[in-house]
Amino acid sequence: MNLLFVTQSYDADSTILGVTADWVHALARRCRSVHVLAQQAGRRPSDAPPNVTVRSLGKEQGASRQRQLGRLLGTLGNLVLKAPPRERATAIFVHMVPRYAALAAPLAKLRRVPLVLWYAQGGVTRDLHIAHRLVDRVVSASRRSYPLGADRLTVVGHGIDTARYAPLPSLPSPDDGPLLLSVGRLSPAKDHETTIEALATLHAQAGTAAPPILRICGAPLYPSDEAYAERLRRRVGELGLEQAVQFAGNVPYAAMPAEYRRAAVCLHTSRTGSLDKAALEPLACGVPVVTSNPAVQQELAAWGERLSFPVGDAARLAERVQGVLTWTAGERAAAAATMRRLVVQRHSLEQWADRVVALLGTLGG
Secondary structure (H helix, E strand, C coil): EEEEEEEEEEECCCCCCHHHHHHHHHCCCCCCCEEEEEEEEECCCCCCCCCCCEECCCCCCCCHHHHHHHHHHHHHHHHHHHHCCCCCCCEEEEEHHHHHHHHHHHHHHHHCCEEEEEHHHHHHCHHHHHHHHHCEEEEECHHHCCCHHHHEEEECCCCCCCCCCCCCCCCCCCCCCEEEECCCCCHHHHCCCHHHHHHHHHHHHCCCCCCCCEEEEEECCHHHHHHHHHHHHHHHHCCCCCCCEEEEEECCCCHHHHHHHCCCCCEEEECCCCCCCHHHHHHHHCCCCCCCCCCHHCCCHHHHHHHEEECCCCCHHHHHHHHHHHCCCHHHHHHHHHHHHHHHHHHHHHHHHHHHHHHEEEEEE
16 A cells, blocks of 8 residues: 555654654555655654655745645645556545545545545534545544544544553652643643642642642643633632642653653543543553543543543542542552553554554555
8 A cells, every 4th residue: 555644744843743753654564655745844753664755735944825735736646646556645544634635535536546534623614524525434533533423434543652652660759749740732622720720729638748730731822822821820820839830831742751651640621522642641651540521531431430520620620639649559550550451452553553554445545
C-alpha cells in the first residue's frame, strides 16, 4: 500500500500534534510508502522510517490560504493521478480536517482509491457533514468521539504509543506534597476553573499535611482563549493559590511522559465529550485519572464513582482526588497495572495501525 496521509502538522516538536509523527511511522512500518502532506511541517524525527516523505502546504512559511489550497490540489493530483503506478497513492488517510477529505474525494473516487477520515472531536461543522457523505469510512477513538451517525464509523482506538507512555519503577514522593496535573489548552472547553476550585477545597482541608500543587500544561490556542487564560490567573490570585498553581504553558510532545509520571493524580475536566488522549496517556503511565468526561468515564467503568465526578462539580472532584491520594502503595500499584493494561488492549499504537491498515485493505487499498 502507498498511503497518502493528509494532516495539519508533521513536527516532532509540536505540543498538540506531535502524536502525528508516531502514527505516520507506525503506518509506514506496514506500508510500502507513506506520503505525508501537511499544512505545516517542522522537525523530522530522527527515527522516521526511510519510506516516509513529507510535503508541506507552506503554512509555516506564511503561504496564503489560496496558495495552500493550490498546493493541496496539485499534490493530490500528482500522487493520485499522475505518479508512476508503483509510486501512486493507493489509499488516503485524512487526519482531523474534513475539508481536506471533501476536496480529496473526487480524485479518490475517480481512481477508486479508498478515502478515510480520522475525526475525534465533539464539534459538528458543515465541512464535517459534507465529508461524512463523501468518504468511504470515518475512523475514531470511540463511538462517543464522533458526533455524527455511526453508519460510516469504524472505532479503532486512540493510537497511544505505550512504549513512550509507560510507568517508571518509583512513585512520586509524598514529602513534597502531591502533584496534581491537568493537561489541555487554556480554553473554556477544558474547564480549568473546576480544577482550580477543587484545589482550593483541598488546601482548605489539608490541615497539617503538605497541600497539593496543581500543574496545568497548556496554553491559549485562539485569540479568544487569551481572555479566558487571564480569568484563570485572576481567579488563582483571588483564592490565594499563586504558590500552588503552576501554569506550565505548552510542553513539547517528547516531554509529556515525564510530566505524567511526576503526577500523583491527573484531573480531566474536558467538556468536549470525546475520548481525549490526554486522559489515556497518563493511564498508560499508570497514573490515576479523575474525570467528568463521559467517554473517559466509560473507559474507567470498573472503578465506578471513585474516578468520576459530575461536570463542573469542584467539591466532588476534590473528594475524588482526596480518595485517590489515600490509596495504599499496594492499591496504587494494582490500579496502575490495570489502567495501563486497559490502554494497551484498547488503544495502543500498534493495534491502532493494524486496524487502520486492515480497514484500508478491505476498502481496496
